[in-house]
Amino acid sequence: MLVGYSSSEEEEGDSEAAAAPNRSRSRKCQEEDDGCPERKKAKTEERVPKTSRLPLPGSLVAMFPDEEDSLTEDSSVHGGRVRSFRHERGNWATYTYLPYHPEEEFGELLEELLSVARARGVVLTLQEEFHLSLSQTVVLRHHWIQPFTRSLRAGLLHCKRFVCTAGRLKVYCNAERTRTFLGMEVCTGHAQLLELVQAVDRTMTEFRLDTFYKDPSFHVSLAWSVGDVTEQMKECIQELQGVVDDHEEGALRLDCVELRCRTGNKTFLFPLQP
Ligand code: AMP
Numbered sequence: 001m002l003v004g005y006s007s008s009e010e011e012e013g014d015s016e017a018a019a020a021p022n023r024s025r026s027r028k029c030q031e032e033d034d035g036c037p038e039r040k041k042a043k044t045e046e047r048v049p050k051t052s053r054l055p056l057p058g059s060l061v062a063m064f065p066d067e068e069d070s071l072t073e074d075s076s077v078h079g080g081r082v083r084s085f086r087h088e089r090g091n092w093a094t095y096t097y098l099p100y101h102p103e104e105e106f107g108e109l110l111e112e113l114l115s116v117a118r119a120r121g122v123v124l125t126l127q128e129e130f131h132l133s134l135s136q137t138v139v140l141r142h143h144w145i146q147p148f149t150r151s152l153r154a155g156l157l158h159c160k161r162f163v164c165t166a167g168r169l170k171v172y173c174n175a176e177r178t179r180t181f182l183g184m185e186v187c188t189g190h191a192q193l194l195e196l197v198q199a200v201d202r203t204m205t206e207f208r209l210d211t212f213y214k215d216p217s218f219h220v221s222l223a224w225s226v227g228d229v230t231e232q233m234k235e236c237i238q239e240l241q242g243v244v245d246d247h248e249e250g251a252l253r254l255d256c257v258e259l260r261c262r263t264g265n266k267t268f269l270f271p272l273q274p
Helices: 009-018 058-063 104-119 142-156 190-206 230-235 237-246
Strands: 091-100 130-133 138-141 162-173 179-188 219-226 252-256 258-263 266-271
Touching: 091 142, 091 252, 104 219, 104 237, 138 142, 142 190, 142 258, 142 266, 162 190, 162 219, 162 230, 162 237, 179 190, 179 230, 190 252, 230 237
Parallel strands: none
Antiparallel strands: 091 130, 091 138, 091 258, 130 219, 162 179, 162 252, 179 219, 258 266
């Protein structure tokens, strides 16, 4: 049994982070750090001092190719996304995005939107975290993580920070028609977002993974509903838009200072240039 050995991911994460140009070692991965995988959700890693780790012989590694870790089934770990691929050990659900951290007042607006939708028979659940997607959710094999994030970092090296805004509500449905989202579509910053997507897509192509939508509708999903309730949501979208327009903090402003890549239970950070 390989139990007792800590996974190799931590070392991989460290070596990836060490390769990052903006790395600040003194800030040592509290939770999130430049290029350092987030640790708070790591479940399977056992804290074995590094000095006590012995490398596995290659022949043994080949016998158990993906024993290091497994994906959690907790859907919150992948932002409420439903997997469109079979869960397998060693398959890491991966996507890139810009995080959005709303002001407190935004919460009031969201609650109001939920209650108006509920009155129209649409039951919405708030997103646990807010983000603007820059890729589809793809599947990475565990041993691709390091080269994948390295390629992303290289491709994003010259991308600059910018601000984008969103204020128009729009309904989105996932490809499997298992979830419908109430999102706010971006109205400024489209060109810079496209530039980021191009960089991400280059890495996707390099790894033969799906690229993003040819004609993306950049947005931040606010809430979701189970199944395909596109029509029901569209029926009350004007009313919901009225709620947004009446709010002082209705429009959403996103300071795009870093791109993130979530893979399994880790998050890699890619700071954009000041
Ligand atoms: P997200 O909040 O980024 O997870 O997006 C919610 C859903 O919108 C995802 O399942 C996407 O597949 C879907 N979606 C549908 N059409 C588009 C589009 N044109 N651009 C971006 N996302 C889209």
